[in-house]
Amino acid sequence: MLSSNIEYFKPATIKEALELFYFLKANNKRPIYYSGGTEILTLGRLNLVETDSLIDIKDLKECQLLEVNQDYLITGASITLTEIEEKNLFPLLSKTSMEIADRTARNKITLGGNLCGQIFYREAILPFLLCDSQVIVAGYNGLEAFPIEQIFNQTLQLQDGQLLIQLVTEKKYMNLPNMSIKIRQQWDTGYPLLTIASIKLDNQLRFAFSGLCPFPFRSKQMETELNNTNSSVEERIQKAIQFIPGEILDDVEGSKEYRLFVLKNTLEKIMIEMEGR
Template sequence: MIPFDFEYYQPASIAEAVQLYNDLQQNGKAPMYYGGGTEIITMARNSSIKTQAVIDIKQIPECQQLETKGQSLIIGAAVTLTAIAEANPFPLLTQAGSRVADHSVQNKITLGGNVCGTIIYHEAVLPLLLADSEVCISGINESRTESIHTVFDQQMRLNNGELVVQFKIPLEYTSLPHWHVKKTKLEKIDYPLITLCALKKDGAIRIALSGACSFPFRGRAMEKALNQPGEDLSKRVAQALQQLPGPLQDTVAGSSNYRRFVLGNLLEDAIDGLEG
């Protein structure tokens, strides 16, 4: 049970949604956009967040798109992980999304919710980073399309009141050789000890990770080490581990030393698999 009352709105257009947000905020309602609602409900129940108004975006047509247009795959922010898996237009994204939660919860978790939420893992963003995706964003004054590398830096960086509407993925990336693996402490479905996604494009391997550091990232410096021609694989992996963008997490789920050990093995398997 959520221990506070709130107003519920279900706009039918982007313009209506962002205007609602602006009006509600001016009235001190601390509004929140709502897709699947799994994170909002969980955090509200344990009093981690409080709002007086939620804006449900599921009735906005653009937020529900899942289609190919030109040379891009368009996925709306309110499309669930289950819908993505059933359509399977981007197998690496399907694999990453299918391990975020059990199937019943995947029916509610949306792509936008996983990418934009406050839980630090954001596993569904990893394929989007590797595929040089774009993010369609709308606010009260403008709509814009940005590279995901511009707006996602450890977490999604949005201006106040902005709504993520869609993700645009270049079609060429959706059929590339890829690799996905998730290691957890105990259960198949859990927060990751390490989640690794990889794509091979133009002979070079791209790597994105969640769970290693306290934020998800594409490891561009790691990629340089891993793609050195002629070098022994174990040496490349050792050099890549020196190029992490932050300290390895040290938690009850796994110490930093253990994560380093696991990550080293996962990198070797991924490179061996994609180069083999």
């Protein structure tokens, strides 16, 4: 449960934010970086988040960037999902983000909050996995850039105190043929059953998934099978599902069997449409 005596800090620079975090940790505090705050409030009520110090990073200028700079799109960690949708600089990211929760929530949910949160869907990561984006992180060593496949393994592998600043994506990916399909068992909002995003690059399809396993992922082994045009679409899908990199979810949103049924049908729909582009 969230303490009624939470300390609140609003650093003016990345350096100040990092120094605050490490100072508070050294004094036996439990600091959390804060931007939108939706998950902190939601999970705090369920005793799944404990903190006594909030470090507000939403106004750090580096985290507020959303712009095309030369050959790259820079997306700051404090940009809200609504801003991403409205500016629409990265259409696939807009499509994938626009159905996360409802609009009121998206006005507060930030990109960084979605990617670093405990709720396992984290759909906003899918376009960045597909586009080989770079992740900019601040920590003891200053600002560092990591290939996303190096630093994202089920979750962003941040060390204690490290701060997600930006994601950087090459412009060449922005307008590639793409699809993003979110399937819900019922209702128009709330948690999805399954989300699949796809792009087509050099006549090859890439796929990323959320809601299939208890973590979002892109599997190059699955892609190899799905792009093997020597076999039928049905055969390719059947071979690809053997490389799903974890246990398939079986929960209140849908059984394992139902998820597999939806996965096969959705993949078939995406492949038929995307291969025709």
